[in-house]
Amino acid sequence: MMATNGKEAQNGGDDVLTDTAVVVNGAATEASSHSQRQNGGPERAERFTFTPKPTIEDIRRMQAEFTDERDWNQFHQPRNLLLAMVGEVGEVAELFQWRGEVAEGLPDWTESEREHLAHELSDVLIYLVELAEKCRVDLPQAVLRKMALNRLKYPASKVQGSAKKYTEYKD
Numbered sequence: 001m002m003a004t005n006g007k008e009a010q011n012g013g014d015d016v017l018t019d020t021a022v023v024v025n026g027a028a029t030e031a032s033s034h035s036q037r038q039n040g041g042p043e044r045a046e047r048f049t050f051t052p053k054p055t056i057e058d059i060r061r062m063q064a065e066f067t068d069e070r071d072w073n074q075f076h077q078p079r080n081l082l083l084a085m086v087g088e089v090g091e092v093a094e095l096f097q098w099r100g101e102v103a104e105g106l107p108d109w110t111e112s113e114r115e116h117l118a119h120e121l122s123d124v125l126i127y128l129v130e131l132a133e134k135c136r137v138d139l140p141q142a143v144l145r146k147m148a149l150n151r152l153k154y155p156a157s158k159v160q161g162s163a164k165k166y167t168e169y170k171d
């Protein structure tokens, strides 16, 4: 179980709630029907939460300022950003390689390894957000649309406890 960041949720009431989890004071309590997991494990009492800032739009704006200040827009076309993002994904993968399965919360990682991971994940996000901007994809809205589609494709009642792809369901 991943450690909490110790902060109260500060979502300002604008959460987009899913059908499986409700965020209450920084913890996620799952619907009672989900209280026993498939493997009989205990209910997930607390879930790690992010701080609400910066928003995705904040990140887009900060990266735009960063590139403008350096006259780097000339290099930041979609394909270059895609390649840069994939390179950073590779750097994330490098941190996990040869370690075998890693438990949620990374209990065996040092603080320095965790910070390194935080940097590499941030690089991926920064390039992803800029790629979306340069492709004129409004990422926050696109995520909402995609999650709605995901819920339709994978109704909780149908796929409960199964990791099968939607194409494998016969019904």
Ligand SMILES: Nc1ccn([C@H]2C[C@H](O)[C@@H](COP(=O)(O)OP(=O)(O)OP(=O)(O)O)O2)c(=O)n1
Pocket: 067, 072, 075, 091, 120, 122, 123, 126, 127
């Ligand atoms: N042309 C560039 C170069 C860097 N960056 C920004 C976005 C990323 O957040 C970060 C990437 O920097 P590096 O390419 O130096 O990669 P790392 O920070 O991962 O360094 P290293 O590859 O040494 O781990 O800097 C950018 O926007 N445009």
